Amino acid sequence: MLHQPITKNYHDFIIERDPEKCIQCQVCVRQCSYGAHIYNEKDERVTEDEARCVGCHRCEALCPTEALTIRRNPSEFRENALWAPQFIKNIYKQADTGGVLLTGMGNPYPYPVYWDRMVLDASQVTNPSIDPLREPMELRTWLGSKPDAIEVEMKKGKPNLTTQFLPQLQINYPILFSAMSYGSINLNVHVGLARAAEELGILYNTGEGGLHQSLYKYGENTIVQCASGRFGVDSKYLNAGVAIEIKIGQGAKPGIGGHLPGEKIGKEISITRMIPEGSDAISPAPHHDIYSIEDLRQLIYALKEATDYEKPVFVKIAAVHNSAAIASGIARAGADVIAIDGFRGGTGAAPTMIRDNVGIPIELALASVDERLRQEGIRNRVSLLAAGGIRCSADVVKAIALGADAVYIGTAALIAVGCTVCQRCYTGKCPWGIATNDPYLAKRINPDIAHRRLANLVRAWGHEIQEMLGGMGLNAIESLRGNREKLRGVGLNEVELNILGIKHAGA
Amino acid sequence: MKSWQYQKDISGCGLSGIINKNGERITGESIICSIACQHDRGNGLGGGFAAYGIYPDFKDHYALHIMADNLDALHAVEGFLNQTVSVVHQEKIPTRPNKYITDPPILRRYFIEPVKEGDRICRWPGLSDDDYIVRVVMNVNRDIKGAYIFSSGKNMGAFKGVGFPEDIADFYRLDEYSGYIWTAHNRFPTNTPGWWGGAHPFTILDWSIVHNGEISSYGINKRYLEMFGYHCTLLTDTEVVAYLLDLIIRRHGLPVELACKVFAPPFWQEIDRMDKEAKRLFTAIRMVYGSGLLNGPFAILFAYNGGLVGLNDRVKLRPLVAAVKGDTVYMASEESAIRAICPDPEKVWAPKAGEPVIVTMDKGASTTKKQARLSPACAGA
Numbered sequence A: 001m002l003h004q005p006i007t008k009n010y011h012d013f014i015i016e017r018d019p020e021k022c023i024q025c026q027v028c029v030r031q032c033s034y035g036a037h038i039y040n041e042k043d044e045r046v047t048e049d050e051a052r053c054v055g056c057h058r059c060e061a062l063c064p065t066e067a068l069t070i071r072r073n074p075s076e077f078r079e080n081a082l083w084a085p086q087f088i089k090n091i092y093k094q095a096d097t098g099g100v101l102l103t104g105m106g107n108p109y110p111y112p113v114y115w116d117r118m119v120l121d122a123s124q125v126t127n128p129s130i131d132p133l134r135e136p137m138e139l140r141t142w143l144g145s146k147p148d149a150i151e152v153e154m155k156k157g158k159p160n161l162t163t164q165f166l167p168q169l170q171i172n173y174p175i176l177f178s179a180m181s182y183g184s185i186n187l188n189v190h191v192g193l194a195r196a197a198e199e200l201g202i203l204y205n206t207g208e209g210g211l212h213q214s215l216y217k218y219g220e221n222t223i224v225q226c227a228s229g230r231f232g233v234d235s236k237y238l239n240a241g242v243a244i245e246i247k248i249g250q251g252a253k254p255g256i257g258g259h260l261p262g263e264k265i266g267k268e269i270s271i272t273r274m275i276p277e278g279s280d281a282i283s284p285a286p287h288h289d290i291y292s293i294e295d296l297r298q299l300i301y302a303l304k305e306a307t308d309y310e311k312p313v314f315v316k317i318a319a320v321h322n323s324a325a326i327a328s329g330i331a332r333a334g335a336d337v338i339a340i341d342g343f344r345g346g347t348g349a350a351p352t353m354i355r356d357n358v359g360i361p362i363e364l365a366l367a368s369v370d371e372r373l374r375q376e377g378i379r380n381r382v383s384l385l386a387a388g389g390i391r392c393s394a395d396v397v398k399a400i401a402l403g404a405d406a407v408y409i410g411t412a413a414l415i416a417v418g419c420t421v422c423q424r425c426y427t428g429k430c431p432w433g434i435a436t437n438d439p440y441l442a443k444r445i446n447p448d449i450a451h452r453r454l455a456n457l458v459r460a461w462g463h464e465i466q467e468m469l470g471g472m473g474l475n476a477i478e479s480l481r482g483n484r485e486k487l488r489g490v491g492l493n494e495v496e497l498n499i500l501g502i503k504h505a506g507a
Numbered sequence B: 001m002k003s004w005q006y007q008k009d010i011s012g013c014g015l016s017g018i019i020n021k022n023g024e025r026i027t028g029e030s031i032i033c034s035i036a037c038q039h040d041r042g043n044g045l046g047g048g049f050a051a052y053g054i055y056p057d058f059k060d061h062y063a064l065h066i067m068a069d070n071l072d073a074l075h076a077v078e079g080f081l082n083q084t085v086s087v088v089h090q091e092k093i094p095t096r097p098n099k100y101i102t103d104p105p106i107l108r109r110y111f112i113e114p115v116k117e118g119d120r121i122c123r124w125p126g127l128s129d130d131d132y133i134v135r136v137v138m139n140v141n142r143d144i145k146g147a148y149i150f151s152s153g154k155n156m157g158a159f160k161g162v163g164f165p166e167d168i169a170d171f172y173r174l175d176e177y178s179g180y181i182w183t184a185h186n187r188f189p190t191n192t193p194g195w196w197g198g199a200h201p202f203t204i205l206d207w208s209i210v211h212n213g214e215i216s217s218y219g220i221n222k223r224y225l226e227m228f229g230y231h232c233t234l235l236t237d238t239e240v241v242a243y244l245l246d247l248i249i250r251r252h253g254l255p256v257e258l259a260c261k262v263f264a265p266p267f268w269q270e271i272d273r274m275d276k277e278a279k280r281l282f283t284a285i286r287m288v289y290g291s292g293l294l295n296g297p298f299a300i301l302f303a304y305n306g307g308l309v310g311l312n313d314r315v316k317l318r319p320l321v322a323a324v325k326g327d328t329v330y331m332a333s334e335e336s337a338i339r340a341i342c343p344d345p346e347k348v349w350a351p352k353a354g355e356p357v358i359v360t361m362d363k364g365a366s367t368t369k370k371q372a373r374l375s376p377a378c379a380g381a
Ligand code: SF4
Pocket: A015, A031, A032, A033, A034, A035, A036, A037, A052, A053, A054, A055, A056, A057, A058, A059, A060, A070, A431
């Protein structure tokens, strides 16, 4: 029987300090928000409490003499294919606390990653590849509900468009920053996202935590989110961005609401979320005014009314078993854009069991949604965004070839500003200054640098997408969208190929 | 087989087209000579022609050209036609033996009219005549194994098969037809199943298309068309162009020049420089018809009863030359193919990337005029 917290005995990481290199400067002590480095005044030496380390690598990165190495604790349980270490440790933890296991970021388990089982095509002989350095290579994308056909009338011998369009959003890259609320991440990161979106000509999403006063000026590049808690929602907020997203679900925790504990609701967050300081911010699991699709329709139109029908309304859902039918209903309910968030999508906090066991891969959900909307002849009526586990530009290209208009990136954006995917965002102590509102930690993010790094990332991906497009002999992104001929499966079975709507490599 | 499992066929090619704007009908010899001059652009695995104004006696009836692998397939088609349309006249497509043309399928043509609403056999009430015929063609091509309708327009016809175009022409006795528009195709497939249906032109109603190039956007063009009830079953990317023409011009009612801008739209950098109205129009075209953009290298000629259009992809990755003499306009992959039948054109030019050459019939053109033999029918002959 154990008499002290299990993490003391079976901790995940070990901290190696090279005594030759360590100069006792205590940088690590100041950097580690978990208190894993301890300065012993009496001995004038830095020591460590390895049980506290979450493996974020902050101290290692900042140690001026490279004295630190963070490693996986090699001490292992007796190997057992069923009782993998995480199950054992989780039980110890719950036996200690009696609580729900919490975690952050997306599902880390080795479910198949279909991006890695699909390969792309390239031109050889019969069609020339196109060099993006010499020829235009177009990534410009329009999000919004399109009519099936346009009408023109001849005016003075010139065709003149008579079709009225619903509102459309132009983006220069098929990449948007996905919803991360102010509260789950701090203002410095939001400022970086907003400025990068502005520079790139794309959009960022406020998430459900409202919009900080200082960010209203980036409205042209903002999607404001309206989630079940309705935090920070008023008519000024709804009109602040260029689009409104109704968040029904999130890939990391389908069917689950959110909870930002009262101790994190400081002054600024309280003003932005429009709730009292120190009160818990609870997002219910469902919207309590949406118990069915017709209720969703009412909310969509209520938001359109509130914004004079000038802004497209996005609906974001988690990828679940019936995504295709749900998406079709959402399209018919009047949404302009549907965002589907796969089970690898990140989160600031989620119950571990939910994150790791609920939802389906975005690749499969996206393929079936796109196909269903086409079968029903309503694919033009909505744009599709794929989210949840997009790691690189090739993933973007594959998502678009499967049928997405554009993708949302969240985790990738945080990694660009320093996140090491330690999965402890829910503690609010992010040593990288991202998933934290502690001013001491938050100032580790310099908004200017965050802006530059985020813009660099998207631009770099843009170049790579252009290279891949050119290699396939295409010079406009719309010729890739839904063009599953450009994909082949590797090592996939027939059921998987059928759902993805692609041939196997070699076929 | 699931629609996404169909294999796209890849080919290079030579093209030629002639139109007399005044409606004077030209005998087949000229187009045969022009395409034969581009013999080396093909490899003997596909040749074909489309001719307009060739059925003056049945000019108000849809002419269905059918190829069938065997009698069972043919009977299946006939059974289907008897249940859906009224056949006014039917006959074998006349052919003559040619030593290079082996193993032809059974070839028949049927002049038909769609049955009227309320008729016992009207399968799809509420459709326009044209839509009705499109349904008939789609159903046969998708569902009847071993049989294909490869031509379905009024007063026009496609003739195609496996062989060099000059031999195909001889086989089909095209020298005996005369038309006011002709297009021809010489094919260089790289992975052909050696199938007659895979040769160009591809047609639906009176739209016919011959194509040199590879449509890299095929995967999405095809899925886009499926949303509107077109099924691409002919194992080639060119088919999508025929259906796109039908969808965009006939069903959506866009003028021909804008349809060309769907296939080869201006770049955004050009659109950004346009005046407000034009910018709105072209932005709309790209937003709504992005899935209809033909991406990849191509030169195409498409014809319909009212005209002939030549078009290149938007970076001009395949050759196309045009020339004019009097009322006759010529287009071909190579200038030599034009000069072979028109040694002294008034004007010869290479159309720019994405800029269509649109030739429409003159007002008052009469296509029942006496047929004319272009002089010389063949400069080389
Ligand atoms: S939690 Fe991070 S900063 Fe603290 S010891 Fe571990 S790696 Fe270093």
